Amino acid sequence: MRPMLRLLLANIALRPARTALTALAVIASSCIVVWVVSGYDALIARSIDEEAAEALGRFDLVVSADGGGPGGGRRPGGPAAVGLPPDLVAALKEDDRVAEANLTTRSRVSVGRAAPGPDAGAGPMARLFRDDRPPVHGMPPLDPPLIGTDAAEPPYEMVAGRWIDPAAGGRAEGVLSADFAEGLGVGAGDEVSVVSEVGEWTVTLVGVVEQPRSGGAGPGGGADAQSGLFVPLAMAEEIDGHPAKITRINLALEGGIDPASYGEALSGRLSGLGVPAAVADLGAIRGRMAAGLSRSGSRALAYSATGIALMAALFIIFTTLSMGVSERGRELAVLRAVGMTRGQVAGMVVLEGLALAVLGWAGGLAAGRGLLAVVSRATPGLFPDGAALGPWCVGLTAAAAVGGALAAAVLPAWRAARVMPLDAMTPPRAVPPSRWGVPAGLAGLALLAINPVLTHVLPMGDSARAWAYALVGYPGMVLGFVLLAPAAIVLVEGAAGPAVARLLGLPPRLLASILSANLWRTLGTTVALTVGLGLYVATQTWGYSMLVPYTPGDWVPELLVGFEPSGLPDEQVGRVGQADGVTPGRCLPMAVEQPGLVDRVEGPGNSILAQDNVVLIGLDPALAFGGDDPMIAAEFTDGDRASALTKLEAGGACLVPDHFLDSTGMAPGDTLELVPPGGPPGAVVGYEIVGAVSLPGWHWMTKMTGLRRRSTRTAALVFAPIADVRRDFRVDRVNFFWLEADGSASPEQVEAEMQRIAEQHGETTFHVAGVGEVTSRRPYARLTAAGAVRAGISDRADDMIWGMSQLPLVTLLITSLAVVNTIVSSVRARRWELGVLRATGTTRGGLIRLILAESILIGLVVGALGLAFGVMAGWCGTGMAPSIHRFGGMSTPLVLPWARIALGLATTLGLCLLAAAWPAIAAGRSEPLALLKAGRGAA
Secondary structure, X not given: OHHHHHHHHHHHHHOHHHHHHHHXXXXXXXXXXXXXXXXXXXXXXXXXXXHHHHHHOOOOEEEEEOOOOOOOOOOOOOEOOOOOOHHHHHHHHHOOOEEEEEEEEEEOOEEEEOOOOOOOOOOOOHHHOOOOOOOOOOOOOOOOOEEEEOOOOOOOOXXXXXXXXXXXXXXXXXXXXXXHHHHHOOOOOOEEEXXXXXXXXXXXXXXXXXXXXXXXXXXXXXXXXXXXXXEEHHHHHHHHOOOOOOOEEEEEEOOOOOHHHHHHHHHHHHHHHOOOEEEEOHHHHHHHHHHHHHHHOHHHHHHHHHHHHHHHHHHHHHHHHHHHHHHOHHHHHHHHHOOOOHHHHHHHHHHHHHHHHHXXXXXXXXXHHHHXXXXXXXXXXXXXXXXXXXXXXXXXXXXXXXXXXXXXXXHHHHHHHOOOHHHHOOOOOOOOHHHHHHHHHHHHHHHHOHHHHHHHHOOOOHHHHHHHHHHHHHHHHHHHHHHHHHHHHHHHHHHHHHHHHHHHOOOHHHHOOOOHHHHHHHHHHHHHHHHHHHHHHHHHHHHHHHHHHHOOOOOOOOEEEEEEOOOEOHHHHHHHHOOOOEEEEEEEEEEEEOOEEOOOOOOOOOHHHHOOEOEEEXXXXXXXXXXXXXXXXXXXXXXXXXHHHHHHHHOOEEEEEHHHHHHHOOOOOOEEEEEOOOOOOOOOEEEEEEXXXXXXXXXXXXXXXXXXXXXXXXXXXXXXXXXXXXXXXXXXXXXXXXXXXXXXXXXXHHHHHHHHHHHHHOOEEEEEEOOEEEEEOOOEEEEEEHHHHHHHHHHHHHHHHHHHHHHHHHHHHHHHHHHHHHHHHHHHHOHHHHHHHHHOOOOHHHHHHHHHHHHHHHHHHHHHHHHHHHHHHHHHHHHHHHHHOOOOOOOOOOOOOHHXXXXXXXXXXXXXXXXXXXXXXXXXXXXXXHHHHHHHHHO
16 A cells, blocks of 8 residues: 555656646535535524524414415405314313413405605515505415414514504504515504405504514415514404404413423324314424425435536546546556556556545535635625534535545546556557447437437326436436547547638648547546536526426417406496407406316326316307407317317317326316315316317416416316306306407506406405405406516526526536646647647647647537537426426427527637636747657657
8 A cells, every 4th residue: 555655646746737626626516515515504504493493483382274374365255264163272272281372363465655755665675565456366475464363472572662462452553574574664653554355454563573484485484484464363354354264373381391292182182073273393393394495405406516516526537537547558557567466556546536536525625614604704694503514514525526536436447457567668559439439329329318218208107207217317318428428529520620720720630630549538528528518508408498388378368457356247347348458359358266176187197186276267268269360379289179169159168278188188078077166065067178278378377467266286277168157166257357458558557447447346245155245345456468477487587597507607617627637638648749840830829729729629529518418408307397397297398598508608618718728828838849858758
């Protein structure tokens, strides 16, 4: 071992620049893991260790109704929020082991400043708050929820003012959580306007309370935390328009009572009685929060960063070791001649790789710790408990560095062990790349065929497809491109070499074998760079391809107006089409409901089972789909338009999206069975499926416009005759209209006209299942433009896709250090050749251009491989989307965002040129005699 260590140190001393560059690249790779994993560790520490306790506040247990979490609350015409049984509430109130049982309700409202001042909306959360209309059904609960409570003391620490008086009587007073107060720009003593589906109230804020976080669920916290506008129970009943439904009980136990034991016993008791409620203590909340973080992808991001760093370290170290074996072939042969065994020679190469890995790992931890310290001081909120390197972080960085080094050393060590003692006198003849490049390329093509077949051809279940993709398809695709790399190097060199030579004013013969002459050296560099570029192209391709089926297509009419809370009476329906700004005859009334879906899936896919309901729209089939210019210009993919319209007009029929048939195994002629919301037990309504249409973007169109009547994901958008829907689902009023604008008025003016129509009939009484008749004192109209929905989705997608692309670009930057190593090694190996060129008249500039030409060819090879890998990975990813995304499986076309892809290709080429600049200039400045002497000494 001692001789091997001495030889290792001597080799490092002989090539300090190469060692430093390789170590720097591994350090940067380790820094990626340190940053991502430390952020995850901080999130875990903050969320689980502190936020779980914050969610409970001063209580020990929480009893909540199933379905009574955030976003719950009554929906007009639909069921009320699930409440806890009154006998359970009374039993907990009377339990001797319970010191306090705090009853709460929760509903959705819109909250704004009652008297906006000059600083209104100036807070950082101001953009999250909507105007003075009730929230759209299905939209995320961005406004403060209304929390009715009988607590005499605050659940969390007060920030300002006092807590509400539960017996406030006629006084409309409330307490607002701190983040919501900051976003609205209000405080203790200010007034806020509260708008529900039944009216508008002015509430005086008597205090501001701390806002707990629970799992990072946005401004309102998670399901376990309580934050919003706290008001007395009686006030909440008045605002909601119906008697209180207790959805949560906060329990404080007497001293000496173990919360875990009490909670377990209470859970068993509730389960035995069939009460739809859940009990949570600190441990249960921690478990839910950990599961939420796992579902959010935080841990997956940490593992992804580790995998990318491992691949980068692998190929960077592989390049360095391969260059060392190639350059030291005669030295290794001499060592074999003086008695070193094959194992010792191979071990020396492995030891060199481990030395580089340990150096990079230690440096990465130190650099990462320094970076975290700087960021922690600059932005304390990012790491509120301080930044530290946890054991998980240290372990993953070690896995990335050391694991990459061991994998990278296998092939160079095998090559070193094959060196024979006689090679010291006559170096072995290099094997032409075509000898093994062609078989490797054919094997690579065979491996590349696996993933598309798995994702797009073979019928299989979602779970089986996901496992096959992860264990066979994706690894096979990665290995296939690695095996294709030698052939790509030779092909690009032959095809692009002459053009690059002419571009730089060089003789084409000089570039004829500039890459393939030492294929091992070039191979590691190109594959290392392909990791970053390929992932970047894959992210862009997959992201923008996935955007297509979720962006509302041209089938969507221009404007959608909803009349809430209960729609328009029949005598008012005709006025909508006669309003200013609406094209005559282009107004489509709709009756909308969200019934349950009877489970009868028979097809190979089962992703649609994640949603148990559909959005059902009743409309006039002839106006919607008939004629030469239908209002809903959807393409029929199953069934004939004419026959489908005939059956729709006859009644008892429906149209479904094409993906619904693919996911469920149903076909035209089958019966779609639906469960009416709030109907009698066992009630089912059936419609014959008479056709399927392509409806890209219906998911977000229904979510962002209020067409979803419940805050749940849905399986399909279904069309049926309006008379059938109103009869079968007791929709007594038309509540939505699709409109076509004539251009004479802006969308805002059209909406104002619709609001005047909504106010024509004043108070409205409607039925709520489980509550009874509820009166709305303030009907309203809300208009949504399809273009605005598309723009909002596009802007959000751009931000998300760019965020996902940053890690591959950082990896590309790190692996560009391998280009420096490659070019330096190339210059070192060709010093005699470069000296001869200089001696025969080649200028310094010509020598620099020659070296830059090599880097350009490397960039072109990387561009070809990265583009091919990214496009294939993105395409296969879209094939996996129906199996792993629970929005209902939809076919996704392949979209190539060439502007974004071109940015990645240009970045790659620029980094290659930048990396080659220093070696090229250094070689150009060398004198011919110095190059000849150095080349002769190495020969």
